[in-house]
Amino acid sequence: MVFKEIVKEELIFVQKNFKENSDVIKFLSEELRGKSFVKESFCDAVLEREKKYPTGLYLGKINVAIPHADIKYVNKPGMAVATLQKPISFRKMDDPTLSIPVHIVFLLALVDPNEYVKFLSSLTRSFSDESFISLIYSLNDTERFVESIKKVIK
């Protein structure tokens, strides 16, 4: 796995504002599609999955969402991230009847999860690190953003 092929500065979008969670997903999907990470059908697949099996993760002060779709919609592994100036509602992964305000969205394009399990696992476990989450949420500098993520990936 090559970190810099998955986490790229040009796919990090800081302090953006969107109307609804579907708008964030559409925006990030289009960015991934434009760089050939995913197929055109990826966006709809993610939106549909999010409706049935939402990906909001409640952490406390700053919450995240990890929308993704089946590997068949992906060409090569990558990730697009948006930090939201105004948090947007996503429903909780472990209780889809509840909504939470989400501040950081990680749109994941994965091919073989077994190959990327260390990356994914390091990433999702970093969510429990309050200082890491606060830090990346506060960043305006996408280079620093990438570097901060690199530090938590084992």
Place this chain on the structure above:
Amino acid sequence: MLRKRILVVCGAGIATSTVVARKLEEKLREKGINIETRQCKAAEVEGMLDNVDLIVSTTPVPDDIKVPVIKTLAFLTGIGEDEAIEEIVRGLRGR
């Protein structure tokens, strides 16, 4: 020693359940418990229950499943992981 079988469930059945399955195997091995994991999507659970001792899921599963279910994000985020492991160890002891 018969290995216990845990069915790991998530919404899409691939990304998050793989992270959870690997973490479960690692944490239980540290406790001296060897498990076998299977992964599936929430929609497929009913058909995957053969010889399953326990279900660990990140998402709600149907109420009428006969196998004990532990719903948690702990193996994804690391939050509450130790408590979740204890609950799983207790759940497996009863089987």
